[in-house]
Amino acid sequence: MVQGDVLERLREAIVGDSSLEDVEEAARAVVESGIDINDAIHAATEAIRSVGDCFEAGDIYLPELMIAGRKMERCMSVLRPHIKAAGSSVQGGRIVIGTVSGDIHDIGKNLVATMMAVRGFDIMDLGVNVPPLKFVHAAKDAGADIIALSSLMTTSLPYQQEVIDVLKETGLRDRFYVIVGGGPVTPEFAESIGADGWAENAAAAARLCEMLMTSGEKPPLAKTVVP
Amino acid sequence: MALNRERLMQVLDRAHSGPICEPFKWDTEVIPQTIAAALKKYDLVKTCDPDNPVNQDDDLADRFFQAGFDVAVEVGMLCLDTQRVIKFSREEIQHGLDAAPAEFTLGEGKQKVTFRHRGLEDPFPPVWVAPLSIAVTEDLFIPVVEGIVRESVVDCLEGPSLQTIWGSKLRAGSPYELLAGKLQADLNYEAIRRAGREGIGMYAVGTAPTHYGVLGGYGIPGGYKPERDIVLLLTPVEMKTSYEVLHKLCQTYNCGGITYGGSWSMIGGYAGGPEGAAVSCIACTLLLYTAYQASNGASFPYDMKYMGNCGRKAQWALGVVFQALSRNTHICANSVLNQTAGPATKMLLYESAVGMMNLAVSGATSCTGPRTAGGKFTNYITPLETRFAGEVFKACAGMSRAKANDIANRLLPLYEADLGKAPKGKSFPECYDVERLKPTEEWQRIYDEVKDEVIKAGIPLN
Numbered sequence: 296m297v298q299g300d301v302l303e304r305l306r307e308a309i310v311g312d313s314s315l316e317d318v319e320e321a322a323r324a325v326v327e328s329g330i331d332i333n334d335a336i337h338a339a340t341e342a343i344r345s346v347g348d349c350f351e352a353g354d355i356y357l358p359e360l361m362i363a364g365r366k367m368e369r370c371m372s373v374l375r376p377h378i379k380a381a382g383s384s385v386q387g388g389r390i391v392i393g394t395v396s397g398d399i400h401d402i403g404k405n406l407v408a409t410m411m412a413v414r415g416f417d418i419m420d421l422g423v424n425v426p427p428l429k430f431v432h433a434a435k436d437a438g439a440d441i442i443a444l445s446s447l448m449t450t451s452l453p454y455q456q457e458v459i460d461v462l463k464e465t466g467l468r469d470r471f472y473v474i475v476g477g478g479p480v481t482p483e484f485a486e487s488i489g490a491d492g493w494a495e496n497a498a499a500a501a502r503l504c505e506m507l508m509t510s511g512e513k514p515p516l517a518k519t520v521v522p
Numbered sequence: 523m524a525l526n527r528e529r530l531m532q533v534l535d536r537a538h539s540g541p542i543c544e545p546f547k548w549d550t551e552v553i554p555q556t557i558a559a560a561l562k563k564y565d566l567v568k569t570c571d572p573d574n575p576v577n578q579d580d581d582l583a584d585r586f587f588q589a590g591f592d593v594a595v596e597v598g599m600l601c602l603d604t605q606r607v608i609k610f611s612r613e614e615i616q617h618g619l620d621a622a623p624a625e626f627t628l629g630e631g632k633q634k635v636t637f638r639h640r641g642l643e644d645p646f647p648p649v650w651v652a653p654l655s656i657a658v659t660e661d662l663f664i665p666v667v668e669g670i671v672r673e674s675v676v677d678c679l680e681g682p683s684l685q686t687i688w689g690s691k692l693r694a695g696s697p698y699e700l701l702a703g704k705l706q707a708d709l710n711y712e713a714i715r716r717a718g719r720e721g722i723g724m725y726a727v728g729t730a731p732t733h734y735g736v737l738g739g740y741g742i743p744g745g746y747k748p749e750r751d752i753v754l755l756l757t758p759v760e761m762k763t764s765y766e767v768l769h770k771l772c773q774t775y776n777c778g779g780i781t782y783g784g785s786w787s788m789i790g791g792y793a794g795g796p797e798g799a800a801v802s803c804i805a806c807t808l809l810l811y812t813a814y815q816a817s818n819g820a821s822f823p824y825d826m827k828y829m830g831n832c833g834r835k836a837q838w839a840l841g842v843v844f845q846a847l848s849r850n851t852h853i854c855a856n857s858v859l860n861q862t863a864g865p866a867t868k869m870l871l872y873e874s875a876v877g878m879m880n881l882a883v884s885g886a887t888s889c890t891g892p893r894t895a896g897g898k899f900t901n902y903i904t905p906l907e908t909r910f911a912g913e914v915f916k917a918c919a920g921m922s923r924a925k926a927n928d929i930a931n932r933l934l935p936l937y938e939a940d941l942g943k944a945p946k947g948k949s950f951p952e953c954y955d956v957e958r959l960k961p962t963e964e965w966q967r968i969y970d971e972v973k974d975e976v977i978k979a980g981i982p983l984n
Contacts (some may be wrong), residue, residue, distance in 0.1 A: 353827070356794045358550040360840055365546075397694025399758055399766065400604065402791055405549070422895045424695070428570060449657040449685050449900070478829070479657065490691035 300387050302389075305335060306342040306427045311364050315463035318366045322373035340415045346384045347413040351498060359407060362429075364418075366486060371445035372428070387414075388508045393421035393445050395458070398451035401462045403477055403497070407445065410497040411504055427457040432472050441504055444490075446477040455480070456488040472507045472514045476500055485519045492520040525775040525815045527555070529884070532968070533813050534609055536770065539816030540598070540606040541948045545762075548600050549792050552559055553760045555617045556596050557798045557805075560589035563759050565862040570796040572834035575934065576880050576927035577841045579644075586797075587846035590804025594761075599809050602758065603765040609700065612810050618812030624852040625782070626817050628723025630750045635677045635723055637818060637854045640885045640917040648881070649888035650912035654858065655681035655728040656827055656894060656903040659769025662688070662950055667713035669720060669905035669959040670976055679710060679888055680725035682903055687932030695732045703727045704914075724751040725782060731756075733769035737881055743778030748779030754949065755814050757785045762805050763813065771814055782856065783810025784818040788828035789835055796839040799823040803843045818888065820847060820855040828941040829896055832873035834934060841884045841923075848885025856888040857881050859911070864895035864947025864964040865904045871972040872937045875981060876930045881924040882918035889915055894947075901949040906969050917982050931981045936975075 301324055307313070308321040320511040346363040350354045367441050389412055394404045401423050412418050419437050421429060434442050442462075444455045462468040474492035475485050483491035492507055492516050494500035503522045510520075543552060550754035552581060561567050564585040591612070598609035610618070614870045624639045652673075656668050677805045677958055684692055687702050710751050714722055726746035727735040740746040740753060753774045755767050769927040774781050785791045793802035815928040823839040824831035829838055840857065847855045853955050859877040863869035874892060881889050916927065950956070961969070977984050 353790065353795075354556070356798075357788075357791045358554040358794075359551050359824075361546070397696065397699075399764055401545070402759060402788065447681065448694055450692050450699065450729070450731055453691040453693045478896070481898070 298328065299328050301330060302338040303337065305370065306338055309339055309342040309363060309370060310346055315366060317374055318369045320368045324371060326373065326377055332374055332408050334416065335374055337363045338402060339367065339370050347498070348443055351436045360361065361405060363410050363458045364412040365413045368418060375417065384495050387416055388445055388504065389419065389437055390441045390504060391419045391421060391430060391437060391439040391444065392421040392424035392443040393430060395446050395454035396424055396426050397454065398446055398448050399423045400447035403447060406497040407443065407476065407500045410501040413503060415499040416504060417436040427454055428459045430458050431461050431465060431467060435436065435467065439471055440508060441472045443500070449479045450481060452484065459489055467498035468515050469513060474503055482519065482521050487516060488520055491512065491516045494522055523626070523780060523818065523829035524778050525781070529815060530771065530775050535602040536608040537604055537606060537763070537768065539610050541667060541824040542605055543600055543607050544605060545602065546838065548700065548766040553792045553802070554794060556593050557793050557801050560592050560801055561797055566797050568797070570835055570838050572838060573928050575834045575837040575839060575841070575859055575930045576923050577845055577924045578927060580894040581873070582840035582851055583842055583845040585844050586658055587804055588847065589801045591808060593801055593805035594808040597761055597805065599813055600762045601764065602762055608763065608813060610809070615808050615812045618815070619808065619851050619853060621815070622811045622853045626854065628750065628752055629721055631721040633719055633723065636885050640848060640855055640887050641972040642848055642885050643883050643920060643922055644885060647888055647916050647919050649666070649677045650915050651678040651680050651725060651856070651890040652676045652892070652908045652912065653681045654891055654897055656897045657685045657900045658682045658903065658950070659849065660686050660902060662901055662956065663709050664713045665956050665959060666903060666950055667710055668716045669954070670908050671714055671717045671719045672959065673905055673909045673912065675916060677969060678723040678725065679714070683729035685900060692729070694744050695734060699732060699968055700738035701728055701736040702712040702729050703735035703737065704742065704745055707739050707744065712947055715727050721750070726751050726753050727955050728930055732766045733773070736770045736773055740773065741779065745810055748777040752780050752782045752970040753820060754782050754784065755816070756905070757783065757786060760787055760802050761809055780817040781814050782814030783814040784858070785810065785821040787821060787823050788826040789823055789839065796823065796835040800842045804846050807847060807855065812966065814884070818854050818856050820857060822857045826862050828862055830860040830873070830941060832859070832861055832877045833938055833941050837876060837930065839983070841880050844881060844884040844886045852864045854887035855885070856890060857886050858888055858893065859891040860893045860896065861897045862944035864899065864945060865907060865950070866968060867945045868949040868954040868968055868972050869937045869940060869944055870894060870907050871910050871969065872933050872945065875914050875976045876933050878911050878915040879921070879926050879929060879981060882915050883921050883923045888915065899946065899949070901951065902947065904950050904954055904961065904965070905959065906965055910969060913983055914976070925980060932979045933976065947953050
């Protein structure tokens with residue numbers, strides 16, 4: 296199979312009506328073909344971004360976006376181990392995301408996680424009602440670059456600060472960017488708790504992560520980044 | 523009307539024995555596919571009519587109801603803690619609706635208020651529950667509540683919510699919340715006493731997102747009273763439940779009280795577009811009255827694009843949902859109106875006018891609000907917009923849907939372009955004299971001007 300065909304199969308598997316297994320198979324075919332992994336990731340990212348664009352335009356809804364996000368995750372799980380071997384300069388990073396303690400709202404968090412996956416990030420979704428220490432342990436164990444905290448209620452906001460407090464107390468604050476978002480979370484609040492970034496919506500959150508990963512600055516940042 | 527033990531135990535047992543389903547599958551397959559099939563079956567695809575934001579097609583509303591009923595039977599409720607589905611037969615759901623009261627009261631003494639099922643264009647006055655649980659600082663909690671319950675159009679009290687408790691941060695699901703449940707009751711009582719509204723019915727517990735606030739504040743000495751108040755059971759989208767909600771249900775049963783079942787569906791979310799969100803809201807409402815034995819409440823749509831429900835598509839869906847429920851059940855359905863603009867802005871009042879009018883003519887028994895500035899900012903809630911929304915709600919009882927649609931089409935162009943970028947407005951201390959509980963001249967002038975405008979548009983506030 297020629298390079299174009301292999302990449303087209305991967306694109307089609309991500310945007311089309313295919314299963315996770317189909318995506319995995321298409322990604323393996325890319326690896327076996329010897330194609331530059333950068334090209335494959337570029338093709339996959341372009342495909343998934345077109346899905347994200349359709350969502351933002353209102354042409355598709357959250358379930359389709361979430362399924363496409365899962366496919367992207369599966370694709371990247373196959374391609375990622377080959378990035379180093381290929382000496383790739385591909386951007387991206389690993390994000391640990393969850394809704395903080397006392398809060399079981401998931402729709403915003405799911406949307407943000409999916410948009411991040413759409414942008415090619417490796418997502419570890421801890422779910423809802425996640426205690427501060429669990430974020431920190433998970434980020435440490437996963438070698439994450441970013442911790443993303445979601446909250447829909449004012450009474451769960453204090454837990455966003457507690458994640459940052461725990462990172463400071465355990466000497467890990469300089470290991471992870473911490474970004475925050477959700478209904479009652481304002482840029483002023485983000486700044487007040489020392490978060491590295493805040494975004495108004497899911498698409499902006501994904502852009503924020505790209506900005507942080509390419510900023511060249513180590514966390515914690517002196518000023519909260521707002522894309 | 524006390525909760526039925528047999529039905530309660532049935533729900534708990536099924537939460538531990540029903541079919542297993544993972545949330546991802548629920549959100550991305552079960553919900554969207556079942557709703558899509560129902561939309562197709564009842565010929566409801568692309569029926570949203572933004573040019574007519576107040577629906578006037580009874581047959582359409584009835585078909586939405588049937589679609590919602592099918593979805594409720596097919597889907598059931600997913601318990602997030604056990605990841606099992608609580609299923610109900612068509613007969614059980616119908617029994618749940620039949621068993622719900624067509625009329626009930628909250629409050630006591632002179633403050634007793636009757637909630638009654640309302641028909642379309644019904645002249646019987648709807649009930650105004652205010653405000654939503656918008657966060658306020660402890661120092662302003664009593665003034666905000668006092669100012670709001672001083673407004674005679676306010677029938678029952680729900681919010682606002684506390685952000686701190688005796689100076690410490692209030693953390694959801696923690697022991698602080700247990701204390702906050704009682705503290706909110708204490709602060710409400712003081713504010714109500716100052717306003718001379720002792721006995722007003724309350725929704726418990728506005729501050730509490732988890733069960734701890736209810737356990738700490740409801741049915742205990744000096745707390746919310748089961749014989750006067752109602753317990754909020756807000757269920758996660760779409761059609762999910764959790765131990766937190768079920769704990770509240772059990773506490774209500776233990777105390778001999780009654781429940782409010784509430785939820786929402788996002789346009790653009792798991793249920794799809796406005797038509798899917800409408801079907802989801804109806805299905806969810808039927809499940810709330812079945813699983814939680816609700817006396818009041820419903821699920822309502824809002825739009826993910828601007829996190830409110832005062833735009834055309836959301837208003838259309840809102841009207842369809844409440845018309846469907848009004849025509850096909852005898853329940854006392856309650857909606858929530860989600861405005862996006864803040865205090866001291868004209869936009870907030872325009873949003874309120876359109877939304878409250880639509881609910882009044884579409885058969886809503888009651889409405890909870892306002893959700894000033896989308897509920898995003900601390901201390902961004904004032905009594906004046908609460909008065910305005912309540913005045914419109916009651917004044918529009920008996921209005922025809924055709925007239926409401928005409929008025930909505932006059933008012934929507936005044937704000938719809940700004941829905942995604944609504945003005946934040948001013949906080950309570952910035953646009954109110956906190957001591958005298960009077961609005962600033964600027965805010966009063968805005969209120970007066972918009973009142974004149976909506977009267978000219980046809981809302982009979984005069």
